[in-house]
Structures are given as structure tokens and as C-alpha cells.
Amino acid sequence: MSDEIHDLRSFLSVLDKAGQLARVDREVDPRDELGSVLQTLERSGGGAGYFSKVKGHAMPVVGGLLGSVDRIALALGCQKTEIVDRMGAALEPTGGVKPAVVDSAAFQANVITKDIDLGRLPIPKHAPGDGGPFITGGVVVSRDPDGTRQNLSYQRMQVKGPDKLGVMINEWRHMKGFLDKAEARGQALPFAVAIGLDPAISIAAGCRYDGDELEIAGAIRGRPVPVIKCLTSDILVPAEAEMVIEAEIAPGVREEEGPLAEFTGHYGAPWPSPVARVKAIRYRDGAIFQTIAGASFEHINLGNVLPREPLVKRFVSHVTKNVRAVHIPPYGSGFMALVAIDKVNPGEPKNVALAAMVAHVNIKNVAVFDGDVNIFDPADVLWALNTRVKPDNDVFYVPFSQGHELDPTSDKRGVQTKTGIDATQKDDRGELLQRTSYPQVDLSQYLK
Template sequence: MSSACPKENGICDLRSFLKVLEEQRQLHVIKKEVALEYEIGDVLVALERKGLGAALFENVRGHNIPVVGGVLGSQERIALALGCEKSEVVDRVASCFENPIPPVEVDWGYFDEVVATGDEVDLGSLPIPRHARGDAGPFITAGVTVSKDPETGVQNLSFQRMQVKGKNRLGIMINEWRHLKGFLDKAESRHEPLPIAVAIGVDPVISIAAGFRYDGDEAELAGALRGKPLEVKKCFTSDIRVPSRTEILIEGIILPGEREEEGPLAEFTGHYGEPWKNPVVKVTAIARRKAPIYQTLAGASYEHINLGNVLPREPLLKKFCTYVSKNVKAVHIPPYGSGFLAIISMDKKNPGEPKNVALAAMMTYVNIKHVIVVDPDVDIFDAGQVMWALSTRVKPERDVFYVPYAQGHELDPSADHRGVHTKVGIDATLEDDLKAYYKKVVYQDVDIEKYL
């Protein structure tokens, strides 16, 4: 068994990433006892909103398995996961679609150490938190669903929230246009169960890849992001291949034709969703390391939005905007905008150019509702600087435009039940004629630790 991280490769699993985060002071190891219900969620979100790091909770009441969360809650930690600078994240992510690397099969997994099947299966043995006060119960939120097309055999990675409903029973939400929905439709048309596996505690590039929409096996994208093939191993109760460097593996079948109430859960919009009639998973095996780490993420956290709305969408946003103008310098979908806001920086050469770029951004994804275009002297990762540009450089009657009754997202509270909303473009660049008079005040950045 070859379980150690290869030396040449800094990150190959969750633990090697946690080591990098710890070295970069982006991980808080919390020894104080915490409750699974609400407390872990409260702490994760408090750390995230204060710009602090991820958290590893070593002492979880009633369990001897530690819980980690928030690992991809900031642009800094995403850059560390990808081994690049913050400003390079969009291009790094975009590049994996150009050169996908297929996975390789191995005959070992971290999770081989303790395997429970049949009646031994007990989801209560895992520290599955209930994060937000309006959540219907404990949910697996950071598990990567691995599934297989019953006709073509092509595998798929995705995120599906799963609500704990019993020792071996989970509710699963599968939205309309997901690949997993297509697989389940095929299985159900033959009245057959659909096997799935849930990988909990993985290399962050696997989580990032699972958030992408890709007409192939997202494991190829994880390989491309890591620069080497992802090692996968056959499951115990099905022939699905799962990442071998996984802390905890849940195997199960989606029961054909069964639907049960599931949810609500804190949504990426920062609001709660509604309960839905959703499919049900019967858990057939739980396999894990002897001393595993359970990975979670809080619903409606920046981590949730980064994985679902920021990383998968910025590459196309950049492509559309730079197609319209080569003067576009950078694009960002900030997590605090729930995926509904896009910020573009550009060095405009024509006074009308920012509006064309804003229109291009609006067309990238239906979710994008507000587009703000700023000058290159504004740091698009700093919300305060963007608000400053809005406050000082915008003449509304000239710089703000609406696209009324456009298609948006139905979970946007300002949209109607079909998702129809009004899009807003704002040119927050300084008028050319004023550039000679209004220079931005800039102080030199210092290493503040030297002074404190």
C-alpha cells in the first residue's frame, strides 16, 4: 500500500493541504470542546467573515473524530490549494479544461482500514453537523458524490447535500439539470437502484472539480489541476471508482421511485430554501481510516459559494469579457454577492467600453445580475475598494443602466418564481477628463508585525 504523499507533490490529500494551511497560518486548530449542533457552523462562519482561517475541531462532543471546515473559504486558501497567486486562480482553473488528465486505478485506499457493511452501518458513528438554525437536521455538505452513467459507464463528480434520516438512510437533493439526475432517470426507467459513493475528506482540487460542469469525468479535471492523474480505487459494494486518498467513504444506492421530504438547508443565496420531495439513499457501507478527519462546510458560507458559484463561473466570465475588450485586466465573482455580482477591472480606451463589457458579463450565466466595472487601480478582491469606486466615481444618470425583465435565478429573492429579474450594469471607472485631477491616494503597504 502506497499511502504517503509523493514527495515531489506538496498536496495530494486533505491532510497535506491542512499542513500547508497551518504553515501559512490559515488553519486554526481548536481544542475547546464544540457541539455538532450550530456551534461548528457558527465558528466556521465567524472565522470566515473576519477574514481568518479554516478550522480543525479536535474535540467534538460525543465523537472521537475531528471535524474540519472552511478549507476553501477564501481566495488565499484557494490559491494555496492550486499552488498559485490569488490573481492567477481564474487562469489556473480555466486551464484544466484544456488538458484533462484521466485517473489511474490503484488497489488501496486510505479508507480500507475500517469497513462497515450491512447491519453494521451507522451514520451516527460520524460527526455530521447541523450548521444553521433553520436547517432541517444534520447534513453531509462537503461530501463529493461519485456516480456512474448506467448506460455509458462514464463517471461523474458533484456535490449533493444529504440529510441524515436514520442509521443507513439519507435524503439527497438532485437538481434538474445535473448529470446525476440524468443517471437516476435512466436507472429509474428500468426500476433499478443507482449506486453512488460519497467521498468525505479529499484533496481540495477534487472538491473544486466536483463543482464544475463538464461533459466527462470531473476526476480528469482534478488530475489536471494537480498536474498528475488522480488515483482511484474500486468501491466495496459497487464498481464505482473513488479517490483512494479519501478519509471517509460512504457507499449506497438511490432507491428507485422513492421520494421523501428533504430540507430546508441554508442556501448559497444566504437565505433558506424550502423542503422538497427528494430521492433517498440507502447506505450500504461506511469505510474510513482508523483515525479519520471528517470534512464539512457551512451552508451559505463563502466556501459554499466559492465552490458552487465562483470557481466554476469565473473562467467563462473572463472569456466573454476579454472577447469584448482586450483592455479587461481581471474579473471576479465575489462570494459575498452569492454569485449574483460580477466585478471587472479594465483599462478603458473608449468611454463606452465599460458598458459593453458589463453587457458581456451579464450574458455569461443567468445568475449574474449586478455588474460593476472599475479601473485597474481598484483591487477587485477588496469589497471596500469596490464600494469606494461606486461611491466616488459613479454619475448614476450616465453610468448606471438596467436590463429589466431578464432571465435570472429563481432562488434570487428579487426575482419572480420563474427567475425573471432586472440586471444592473454600473460603470464605476473614473471619467477620462477627470483622471488628471483625481489621483488615487496610495500608502505603502508595510509588514505590520514589525511594529506591533
């Protein structure tokens, strides 16, 4: 299946065939309406959204593509249970597949370098409290001013004028290192935004990797990502993108940017962010604009779930040989890890919880289950938490440990309390307790 996917359009047709694309043909306002439709689709188990009529624009918009485990499995061409190991393999530094430079791209069909007007693009204002329209689903391609190393990342961009963007770059991002170097020399930092992509590239961009994340996308697909040089810099961008925006950050300038719905499910505060000028926009004929609603499961899957589940699996595998499944549920904003094990020793679940807590700084709460619990089903998770946990024995805290600054329970430096929960069945009652379970039937045989 994954062989079929090489760009956005081929992924959309895979989603459509699988009944995972919700086509919205009614006119939808990109301001405050499109984001609500996306979020409603996601929370009701609907498909990704394809908006054919966006008010004031000829260009269609898609969003929510990687908002569910089913669609992530389709994107990776694997079973749902294989996602963690597929990502683990793709993130192995030795497994990277370098991109290959090509000499033409479909987005060369339409080129704008004069009278740039971002208002002509269907850039949504997603959540009601967002500070304005933001490019959120674009993958930023930047380059170390000292060399040839490229980097992929998500840096949301607020539209601040016809050719002006506010670019949010956290302190610890690779792109921040590039910007610091450029600014120290009084130089501008060029970058490109690739929009409308093979989901392997979207997934790679959310990963932290000490190299060019295009190599992760290549590893996912098992072949090089075709790339082509920008018009205004030497940056190499994915050649099969729907659209490429080229821009440049002015050195030393900061202006207020935000707020935007954050992965924590809260609005972030406005922030003094760098400012960029757009120099070129190119797009394919019939280009489709891709977006990600802030605080959506898609946002959390890309930034907090897919890159980190392999880390949790690796860390817990150090303390037990009996890992059945690992999951960072998007509804926990990336702060919770769930682990299912076939328990051998009574103390094993707590060691597993401790290991998961240090796999990534954001992991705050860890619950460890028996192998019969489906940790991908919130109903099963809550059932086990309520019927297999004796809090005085089974819950422990690690106060004053390091978490993420944006976690609303942490202090300004990210110091918070981590919680471990042994939600496995305890031996002293085990023989009395047989879990009820009804065989699952094929409902299509009953509902005609």
C-alpha cells in the same frame, strides 16, 4: 507548493504552515455550535476550522478549508492573482487528466457493511434553521447507468435514519440525468460519497464539465487522481479519501428533505427529494470528517466562484483586450461579477458589463472598474462605486432577463432584472482627480 498536496492531510499541513488552520481543542457540539464557529472564523478572516473534540464523537471534523482566496491559492499552488487562469486552464476540455486505478487504499483499514449507523459519524447540523444534520462536504461520485461515464458533484444529504439519507438533486444536474434513466428502468442508482479530499477534487466537484470531473482534478495537479473500485458497485472513488460512503437511491421514491442554508444566504424550502440507503462505510485510521457550512463563502466559492470566473474572463475578453482582473465575490452569492479594465474607449465598460452578464445565467449585477481598483477588496469596490458612478449615465438595466430561481429578487422561473454599472473614472473630470494613495509599510517594522 502544490506538489506537496495529494490528500486532505497534506493540505491541512500546508494550511497549518501558512497560519491558515485554526485548531479548536475545546469540545464543540456538532449540532448548532460547530457551524457557528466555522462561520465566525470565516467572517472574521480566521483560518479553516479543525475541531479535535466533537461532542459524542472520536472523529475530528474540519471545515471552511476553501473559504478564502488565500486558502484557495494555497490549494491550487499559485498566487491569488493567478487563480482565474489556473481554473481556466484546468477546465479546458482537452487538458483533462484521466484518473488511474490503484489496488489499495488507506480507507480499506476500516469497513462497516452491517448495522450501519450514520449517527456514529460527526455529521453537523450547521445553521440554526437547517432541518437536521447534513453531509455537505462530501463529493458525490455517480455513474451513467448506460456506460462508464462518471460524474462528481455536491448533493447535500440529510440524515433521515441510521442508514437513510435524503439526497437533494436539482433538475439540471448530471446526476439527475443518471437517476432519470435508472428510474425509467425501475432500477436503483448506486453512488458513493467521498469525504476528506485533496482540495483539487473538492474544487473539481463544483464545476460543470461534460465528462468526469476527476479529469479536472487531474489537470489541476498535473497527474492522475488515484481511484479504486467501490465494494457494492463499479464506481471508482478517490483512493486517498478519508472516508467513502456507498449508497443506493431507490427508484420512484420522494420524501421531504431540507431546509438548508442556501448559497443565496437564505434558507431553501423543504423539497421532495430522492431517498438513499447506505450499504457500506469505509474510513482511514484516524479519519478526519470534512464539512462545508451552508451559505458560507466556502460553499459559494466552490459552486459559484471558481467554476465561473474563467467563463466571465473569457466573455469579457471578447469585447476588450484590456482586462486586468475578474472576480465573482462570494459576498454577492455568485450574483455579481466585478471586472477591472484599462479603459481605452468611453463605451467599453458597458460592453464589458453586457458580456459578463451572459457568461453565466446567475450573473445579475456587473460592475466595471479601472485597473487601479483592487476588486478583491470590498472597501475599494465600494469606494469606486460611490466616487466614480453617476447613476443616470453609468447604470443600465436589462429587465425581464433570465437569472436563477433561488435569487430572492427573481420570480419563480428565475426572471429578474440585471444591472450593469460603469464604475470607471469619466474623462471629463479625469485631469482634476488624482487618487490619494499612501505607500504600504511593513508593519512588523513598527509594531514590536
